Amino acid sequence: MHMADALLSPGIAGTMYALSGAAAWYAARKVKQExxxxxxxxxxxxxxxxxxxxxxxxxxxxTGSSGHxxxxxxxxxxxxxxxxxxxxxxxxTLQCLVFGDGGLLALGANVWNMAFYGCFIGGGxxxxxxxxxxxxxxxxxxxxxxxxxxxxxxxAFSVAGETFLSGITELPFTAFLLLMQxxxxxxxxxxxxxxxxxxxxxxxxRPELLRQPVLSGSAVRKGTWSRKKLLGALGGLSxxxxxxxxxxxxxxxxxxxxxxxRLTGRTELEGSEQGIxxxxxxxQELTAWFSEYQIPGLEGPLGTALSGIMGxxxxxxxxxxxxxxLRKTGHHEVSQERH
Amino acid sequence: xxxxxxxxxTIHLLDDLAGEDTVxxxxxxxxxxxxxFIFLAALAxxxxxxxxxxxxxxxxxxxxxRLGRLSWKHPLRQLGPVLGMVGSIGLVNLFWFQGxxxxxxxxxxxxxxxxxxxxxxxxxxxxxxxYLLLATTSLEKLACALQKLPLxxxxxxxxxxxWRYLVLLLQEGTRMASAYRLRAPxxxxxxxxxxxSLLGLLFLRSLERAQLVYESMKLRGFQGRFPxxxxxxxxxxxxxxxxxxxxxxxxxxxxxxxxxx
Numbered sequence: 001m002h003m004a005d006a007l008l009s010p011g012i013a014g015t016m017y018a019l020s021g022a023a024a025w026y027a028a029r030k031v032k033q034e035x036x037x038x039x040x041x042x043x044x045x046x047x048x049x050x051x052x053x054x055x056x057x058x059x060x061x062x063t064g065s066s067g068h069x070x071x072x073x074x075x076x077x078x079x080x081x082x083x084x085x086x087x088x089x090x091x092x093t094l095q096c097l098v099f100g101d102g103g104l105l106a107l108g109a110n111v112w113n114m115a116f117y118g119c120f121i122g123g124g125x126x127x128x129x130x131x132x133x134x135x136x137x138x139x140x141x142x143x144x145x146x147x148x149x150x151x152x153x154x155x156a157f158s159v160a161g162e163t164f165l166s167g168i169t170e171l172p173f174t175a176f177l178l179l180m181q182x183x184x185x186x187x188x189x190x191x192x193x194x195x196x197x198x199x200x201x202x203x204x205x206r207p208e209l210l211r212q213p214v215l216s217g218s219a220v221r222k223g224t225w226s227r228k229k230l231l232g233a234l235g236g237l238s239x240x241x242x243x244x245x246x247x248x249x250x251x252x253x254x255x256x257x258x259x260x261x262r263l264t265g266r267t268e269l270e271g272s273e274q275g276i277x278x279x280x281x282x283x284q285e286l287t288a289w290f291s292e293y294q295i296p297g298l299e300g301p302l303g304t305a306l307s308g309i310m311g312x313x314x315x316x317x318x319x320x321x322x323x324x325x326l327r328k329t330g331h332h333e334v335s336q337e338r339h
Numbered sequence: 340x341x342x343x344x345x346x347x348x349t350i351h352l353l354d355d356l357a358g359e360d361t362v363x364x365x366x367x368x369x370x371x372x373x374x375x376f377i378f379l380a381a382l383a384x385x386x387x388x389x390x391x392x393x394x395x396x397x398x399x400x401x402x403x404x405r406l407g408r409l410s411w412k413h414p415l416r417q418l419g420p421v422l423g424m425v426g427s428i429g430l431v432n433l434f435w436f437q438g439x440x441x442x443x444x445x446x447x448x449x450x451x452x453x454x455x456x457x458x459x460x461x462x463x464x465x466x467x468x469x470y471l472l473l474a475t476t477s478l479e480k481l482a483c484a485l486q487k488l489p490l491x492x493x494x495x496x497x498x499x500x501x502w503r504y505l506v507l508l509l510q511e512g513t514r515m516a517s518a519y520r521l522r523a524p525x526x527x528x529x530x531x532x533x534x535x536s537l538l539g540l541l542f543l544r545s546l547e548r549a550q551l552v553y554e555s556m557k558l559r560g561f562q563g564r565f566p567x568x569x570x571x572x573x574x575x576x577x578x579x580x581x582x583x584x585x586x587x588x589x590x591x592x593x594x595x596x597x598x599x600x
Binding site: 004005006007008009010013024025027028029031032040041042043044045046047048049051052053055056069074086087089090091093094096097098099100103104105163168169190193194197198200201202205206209 | 349375379384432472497511535542543546550
């Protein structure tokens with residue numbers, strides 16, 4: 001997935017350098033804050049290990065192809081996402097300078113596509129999430145495979161996006177995605193299996209080397225957000241997006257509407273007024289309070305913003321109500337079992 | 340396994356080349372890095388209508404290779420896979436490109452072929468340029484020069500340590516892969532099932548080595564920064580390289596317009 005310089009315009013390459021640079025600066029700051037500077041030699045040697053290990057290809061059963069280790073997941077599982085990310089930058093820099101794998105101008109994009117997703121999404125979010133009940137061979141395998149698949153899919157999507165935005169290929173974006181995503185799904189599965197096998201071996205022999213998850217019920221770690229604070233931030237973000245950014249939404253038809261318009265000349269299809277279609281349409285007329293993202297009697301930008309905010313609040317209310325009732329049902333079942 | 344051996348050979352070759360005394364090896368690593376970035380940015384910014392400009396811009400490479408007394412053989416071998424990948428994307432443009440024909444000097448060629456040629460030229464320039472940097476600058480010197488830039492120290496040090504241990508681990512990987520092949524000569528490739536024990540062992544050995552390395556570094560007075568190396572390069576030479584690269588790139592990017600080429 002290493003991108004060559006020829007596939008990027010200077011503007012996109014510069015943007016990706018800025019994004020990856022900001023992530024590297026943040027990661028370096030976190031390593032310093034967490035007093036992890038003693039692991040620098042470990043990072044260096046592990047970087048060399050991942051480099052060497054990625055050159056050993058393994059036969060993937062049933063596919064006739066071969067794959068190698070997913071470096072970002074492995075490094076994050078051992079030294080954490082921040083140190084892992086910095087190590088991956090070193091690996092990608094050497095691959096670019098020594099072996100011509102990926103261009104120097106495209107290094108920012110390659111760091112983003114391969115290190116950022118692998119370390120921060122795979123190692124930073126999926127690994128602690130899927131191993132939160134404790135490290136076992138099963139949770140390690142689940143985290144490794146799902147992490148590798150997801151991060152490779154995100155990486156492949158970014159490659160397609162960056163190439164398309166650079167104006168390099170005349171291939172339509174969707175066609176490019178259709179070429180990129182399925183092949184990387186197979187590669188991700190293979191890489192995930194190999195990563196799971198290596199981490200499983202380490203777990204069997206030296207379990208203390210793997211990053212332990214924060215077990216549920218344990219005290220909130222210093223520096224992490226409390227649930228209330230997190231909910232507040234997410235709520236604020238939802239309202240800002242629903243009420244503010246919705247005003248900037250494109251008025252052009254979406255992908256499906258565009259496709260329908262190409263075929264029929266109209267963005268929407270006329271349904272039958274009889275039978276189940278008609279009944280469903282009548283129910284929708286009754287329930288669609290904010291049709292076309294507008295509030296009746298308050299059309300225009302204000303109506304769009306208010307409908308976005310009210311929609312966000314409504315969804316929050318429904319989920320809160322469902323969650324509360326599900327929790328009550330769960331408690332009830334547990335107490336009945338105890339009796 | 341062949342790729343492991345090739346990697347070791349490449350690293351030794353680059354180390355040897357960077358150790359030679361040539362005009363380019365005597366210059367400061369930052370001047371070379373800056374010149375390379377100017378060249379790459381100028382090349383990447385050219386659109387299909389500037390095919391002639393791209394061809395002209397690449398003429399800086401033979402000059403640099405001559406100054407560095409470098410052979411073309413090895414970098415051209417590295418170029419093959421990159422041309423394959425970029426070429427396949429360029430080939431797609433042959434069918435989809437609907438723009439105007441482009442001019443290559445006095446000749447008009449179809450736009451799709453122009454885009455394909457431009458991508459191949461860009462890929463060639465970028466790979467040969469990046470190779471030149473490490474063939475004329477040792478990574479130790481480059482890392483020490485990078486310490487002067489506002490980059491996270493931890494990043495620069497881990498890069499340097501990765502480089503130092505790379506050959507060692509590549510050799511260890513080669514030994515393990517050879518051992519497997521000797522034990523299972525009829526096996527086609529290394530099966531996935533043994534990847535855990537094979538790489539896991541290499542991983543555990545690497546970690547033990549890392550701990551020993553850190554202890555020895557501490558004992559020898561390491562305090563999170565490598566000592567700066569004395570730069571043999573002259574400021575005049577550095578400025579000459581930077582200014583001539585900038586002038587050539589600006590001429591190729593904008594100057595041809597005045598000559599109506």
